[in-house]
Amino acid sequence: MSERKTLWALRFLAVALAILAWAFISLDRERQGERAVVATVQYSLPDNLVLLDPVETVNVRLSGPESSFSNLNPFQVFVVVDLTDETEGATEVRLTPTDIIRPGGLQVVSIEPNFLTLDLDSISSEMKPVIARLAGEPSAGAVAGIPSVTPESVLVSGPTSVLRRIATIDTRPVNLTGHAITFEKQALVMSPDPLITVIQPAVVIVRVPLEIPNTPPVEGDDGDAAPQVP
Numbered sequence: 001m002s003e004r005k006t007l008w009a010l011r012f013l014a015v016a017l018a019i020l021a022w023a024f025i026s027l028d029r030e031r032q033g034e035r036a037v038v039a040t041v042q043y044s045l046p047d048n049l050v051l052l053d054p055v056e057t058v059n060v061r062l063s064g065p066e067s068s069f070s071n072l073n074p075f076q077v078f079v080v081v082d083l084t085d086e087t088e089g090a091t092e093v094r095l096t097p098t099d100i101i102r103p104g105g106l107q108v109v110s111i112e113p114n115f116l117t118l119d120l121d122s123i124s125s126e127m128k129p130v131i132a133r134l135a136g137e138p139s140a141g142a143v144a145g146i147p148s149v150t151p152e153s154v155l156v157s158g159p160t161s162v163l164r165r166i167a168t169i170d171t172r173p174v175n176l177t178g179h180a181i182t183f184e185k186q187a188l189v190m191s192p193d194p195l196i197t198v199i200q201p202a203v204v205i206v207r208v209p210l211e212i213p214n215t216p217p218v219e220g221d222d223g224d225a226a227p228q229v230p
Contacts, residue, residue, distance in 0.1 A: 031065070031066045032063060032064065032065060032066070033063070033064070033065075033066045033069060034061060034062065034063045034109060035061070035062055035069050035072070036059055036060070036061045036062075037059070037060050037061075037062060037072075037074055037077045038057050038058075038059060038060075038074065039057060039058055039059075039060045039074075039077045039078050039079050039100065040056065040057055040075075040078045040079070041054070041055055041056060041057060041058060041078070041079045041081060041116075042078060042079065042080050042081070043081050043083055044080065044081070044082045044083060044084050045083050045084065045120075046083070046084050046086070048122060048123055049083075049086070049087075049088060049120045049121065049122060049123065050120070050121055050122075050123050050158070050159050050195060051083070051118060051119070051120060051121075052118075052119040052120070052121050052159060052161070052162075052195070053119065054118065055113075055116050055118070058079055058095065058111055058112060058113060058114075058116075059111070059112045060077060060079075060100055060102075060108060060110070060111055060112075061108070061109040061110045061111075061112075062077070062102060062106045062107065062108060062109060063106070063107045063109050064105050064106040064107060065105060068103060068105050068106055072103065072106075076101075076102065076103050077100065077101065077102045077103075078100075078101050079095065079099050079100055079101070079111075080099055080101060081093055081095075081099065081116065083118070083120065086120055087120070088120050088121060088122050089119070089120060090117065090118070090119050090120075091117075091118050091119075091120060092115060092116065092117050092118070093115070093116045093118060094114060094115055095111045095113075095114045095115070095116065096111075096114075097111075121159035121160055121161050121162075122159070122160050123157060123158065123159065123160070124157070124158075124159075124160045124163060125155055125156065125157040125199065126155070126156060126163050127153045127154070127155055127156075128153060128154060128156050128166060128167075128168060128169045129152055129153050129167075129168050129169070130149045130151075130152060130153060130154055130168065130169050130170070130171060130189060130204055131149070131168045131169070131170050131171070132147040132148075132149050132170075132171050132174060132187065132204075132206040132208075133170050133171055133172070133173040133174065134147060134173060134174050134176055134208065135173035135174065135175050135176065136175045136176040136177035137176060137177060138176040138177070138179050138180055138210050139177070139178055139179060139180040140180040140212060141212055141213070142179070142180045142181070142210040142211060142212050143210070143211055143212070143213060144176055144208055144209070144210055145208075145209035145210070145211065146209070147174070147206050147207060147208045147209070148206070148207045149171070149204050149205070149206055149207075150204060150205045150207070151201065151204060154169060154189050154198055154199075154200065154201060154202075154204070155198075155199040155200050156169060156191075156196055156197065156198050156199060157196070157197045157199050158193065158195045158196035158197060159195050162193055162195055162196060163196070166192055166193070166196065169189055169190070169191075169192060169198070170189075170190050170192065171187035171188065171189055171190065171204060171206060172187050172188045172189075172190055174187050174206050174208060176208065176210075179208070179210060180210060180212070181210055182207070182208065182209045182210050183207075183208055183210070184205055184206065184207045184208075185205070185206055185208070186203050186204070186205055186206075187203065187204055187205075187206045188202065188203055189201070189202055189203065189204060
């Protein structure tokens with residue numbers, strides 16, 4: 001092969017390689033996009049504090065390759081708020097991209113809201129009296145008296161401010177249907193608030209007194225008692 005033909009062959013090869021490289025880079029460069037995701041908020045708290053009315057979700061806008069969004073599971077994006085160094089009372093937390101847990105390759109564009117106003121309360125335990133709740137109607141015309149509960153009080157735990165507002169704890173309603181005489185039944189103690197935990201006992205014994213009233217005397221038309229027949 002002549003030197004001239006060899007030179008043209010090398011030039012052709014260089015152009016072909018350049019075209020292949022350009023095509024490879026173009027195919028490899030993915031389209032970028034953005035997407036808004038509703039992210040759940042998780043809190044790290046000290047053992048002696050509880051969060052009142054927590055913000056449960058925030059809106060996070062992400063950017064990145066389109067292929068990352070096609071495989072994105074919403075549960076892969078969430079927020080972690082560290083409150084382990086906070087004390088009792090109100091606090092304000094500013095969210096940054098470092099607080100957002102997301103798959104690699106995705107960038108945080110915005111967070112809404114990016115400021116959280118939170119209220120922390122101390123946890124305490126107290127004994128609260130239990131009130132038995134009744135439901136249904138007894139049989140044979142029986143009438144229910146005031147039920148008693150054993151034990152009379154239970155230990156509950158929760159935010160101090162919430163416990164102050166609670167005077168008594170209710171049982172799950174005890175059904176009177178089908179009963180005509182005094183009976184006892186176990187009943188579950190119900191938490192009055194999602195933040196309140198019934199520690200012990202979780203179940204109490206409810207005693208329901210039932211009586212059948214005496215038949216009233218027969219009266220005459222004038223309102224007096226009817227005369228006895230000799």
